[in-house]
Amino acid sequence: MLSIKNLSITFTNEFAVEAVHDVSLNIAPGERLGLVGESGSGKTMLALAISGLYPRSTTRISGEVLFNGTDILKCSSKELCRLRGKEIGMVFQEPMTSLNPLMKVGRQIEETLKMHTNTPPTRRRELALEAMESVELPDPKLTYEKYPHQLSGGQRQRAMIASAIIADPKLLIADEATTALDVTSQSQIIDLLARINERHGVAILFISHDLSVIRRLCNRVAVMHAGKIVEDSSTQAVFENPKDDYTKRLIAAIPTRDKRRRQT
Amino acid sequence: MTLKYILKRVGVFVVTLFVISTLAFIAFSIIPGDPVTRMLGMNASEERIVEMRSELGLDKPIHTRFFKWLQSFVTGDFGKSYSYSIPVRELLSDKVLTTASLSLMAFVFVLAISMPLGLLLSRYSIISSKGAKSSFQRAIISAATALNQIIMSIPPFFTGIIITYVFGLILRFFTPGAFVPYSGNPAAFYAYLIFPALSIALPRSAMVIKLIRGSVLNEAGSDYVRTAYSRGGGQWYVLLVHIMRNALIPVINFLAMTLSDIVAGSIIIEQVFAIPGMGRLLLLSISNRDYPVVQTIVVIIASVVVILNLLADVICQYIDPRIRIT
Numbered sequence: 162m163l164s165i166k167n168l169s170i171t172f173t174n175e176f177a178v179e180a181v182h183d184v185s186l187n188i189a190p191g192e193r194l195g196l197v198g199e200s201g202s203g204k205t206m207l208a209l210a211i212s213g214l215y216p217r218s219t220t221r222i223s224g225e226v227l228f229n230g231t232d233i234l235k236c237s238s239k240e241l242c243r244l245r246g247k248e249i250g251m252v253f254q255e256p257m258t259s260l261n262p263l264m265k266v267g268r269q270i271e272e273t274l275k276m277h278t279n280t281p282p283t284r285r286r287e288l289a290l291e292a293m294e295s296v297e298l299p300d301p302k303l304t305y306e307k308y309p310h311q312l313s314g315g316q317r318q319r320a321m322i323a324s325a326i327i328a329d330p331k332l333l334i335a336d337e338a339t340t341a342l343d344v345t346s347q348s349q350i351i352d353l354l355a356r357i358n359e360r361h362g363v364a365i366l367f368i369s370h371d372l373s374v375i376r377r378l379c380n381r382v383a384v385m386h387a388g389k390i391v392e393d394s395s396t397q398a399v400f401e402n403p404k405d406d407y408t409k410r411l412i413a414a415i416p417t418r419d420k421r422r423r424q425t
Numbered sequence: 426m427t428l429k430y431i432l433k434r435v436g437v438f439v440v441t442l443f444v445i446s447t448l449a450f451i452a453f454s455i456i457p458g459d460p461v462t463r464m465l466g467m468n469a470s471e472e473r474i475v476e477m478r479s480e481l482g483l484d485k486p487i488h489t490r491f492f493k494w495l496q497s498f499v500t501g502d503f504g505k506s507y508s509y510s511i512p513v514r515e516l517l518s519d520k521v522l523t524t525a526s527l528s529l530m531a532f533v534f535v536l537a538i539s540m541p542l543g544l545l546l547s548r549y550s551i552i553s554s555k556g557a558k559s560s561f562q563r564a565i566i567s568a569a570t571a572l573n574q575i576i577m578s579i580p581p582f583f584t585g586i587i588i589t590y591v592f593g594l595i596l597r598f599f600t601p602g603a604f605v606p607y608s609g610n611p612a613a614f615y616a617y618l619i620f621p622a623l624s625i626a627l628p629r630s631a632m633v634i635k636l637i638r639g640s641v642l643n644e645a646g647s648d649y650v651r652t653a654y655s656r657g658g659g660q661w662y663v664l665l666v667h668i669m670r671n672a673l674i675p676v677i678n679f680l681a682m683t684l685s686d687i688v689a690g691s692i693i694i695e696q697v698f699a700i701p702g703m704g705r706l707l708l709l710s711i712s713n714r715d716y717p718v719v720q721t722i723v724v725i726i727a728s729v730v731v732i733l734n735l736l737a738d739v740i741c742q743y744i745d746p747r748i749r750i751t
Contacts (some may be wrong), residue, residue, distance in 0.1 A: 168488060214651065239659075244638055245654065245655055247657055251655040253655075255648050259649055259651075260649055261652075261670075262669070262671070262747060263670045263744060273656045273657065276658055276662070310746070310747050
């Protein structure tokens, strides 16, 4: 479905940093792919390239990002607008600031429909309430009328997910979607993403620096380091038999019960 | 909005007016000059001056005079002008209308100029995720920004002089100095005010444009804007629906200040265009030491400032649910 071929992204400022270097990556329909790496490894730039949201004026990009056969990098801005939200949904890291503070939560959830379909407002509202129900937001009718600052971090992230899946996209990109949340909400959101994946068959690209989170959600893991993909195989294979040195260090960095016992 | 909030704001309003009028009263008793010598001339006899002073109540101590003024003011009696010998209310009514018309017209011009241009300039200044700006686009933006900066720094009286020269003396769109009162011919009255209003509006519009652009650019980098793009919003849609509402909050507060500034600053432009408005009367009354007139105008201007700020607060609360008082 999504196939990235030899993608490189270089910043055109005086340092000419290469954020992504010759990356090739495939995502099959319905797959849950985890992309892991430390901050600055190019994960987010990769995600922004997939959605065409990368900063064009300050970067140079080469390679191909094929989404069902269309090269996203060659799309016009109109074509990109048709793709975003409709085909590719996105959830970002900061639930506190990712929603417009002046707009009712329900209106933001149904906005994706407003942009892509001719659904009448009353039907849009119904669909928004349904989506809110499916992301397990409490009391959808009441929450619909609320503003973002009246929701908790976890609830806002649920609202973000609802707005990302309401138009039934083929791919959901979750860029550090659970990083800013506390452990309980984090694990609830991961379970929710897994259920959404099973129910709607939407492929998920889950980006995180936290391998333990990825292990719970994803069936495949790609490890990114300094702009390159250093490892790409099934979750099981990566954890049981990591090939790359960096991956081994990442896995060793996951706190386990044994280690904790040793430390105390 | 609760009753408590309304009461609080009304309380602040009353206290502000009280403090301002007290200060104005004190200022007048400190500065040299005397309305009586102004009225009677330098050669008036000593007895006549004493007689006049007691007639106007000026022989009494300042606090007695102040409370007497305050007492009649709150009952709606603004006193009688020393120099015109007619009630202040009568003297001011058409002057207030003139200045209010001029100020409002200038404000409408500010809105009509700055809103569309500010939006357009911000639209093209946003560092777009959709493609690098062409060098032509960049040149237009720098030229517009530079022009804006120049217009912003020209004081209104100078704009007024240039407009009078170009539109009045060369193009003859209006006759400088041929002011028509509202009671004479409303259409001609408003027509005469167009150019003065324009000279007030130009530099202020430039300021508002700069503010809109800064505020929009500031908001454009926010996460919620990226979210709106990720849902498939186009540039204009995201700008108008998402960015604008957020960016308008500082602009609305600035607009309230601008309007009160226009009212208070009408003194200068009324001089330049020979408009017999409130500002001109204030200037004259200060030099004539015409206390009742000055006090009333000071209270009017202070009320305008306080009310406009209150209005801005209410509008911002309507827009922003986070600062809404429930």
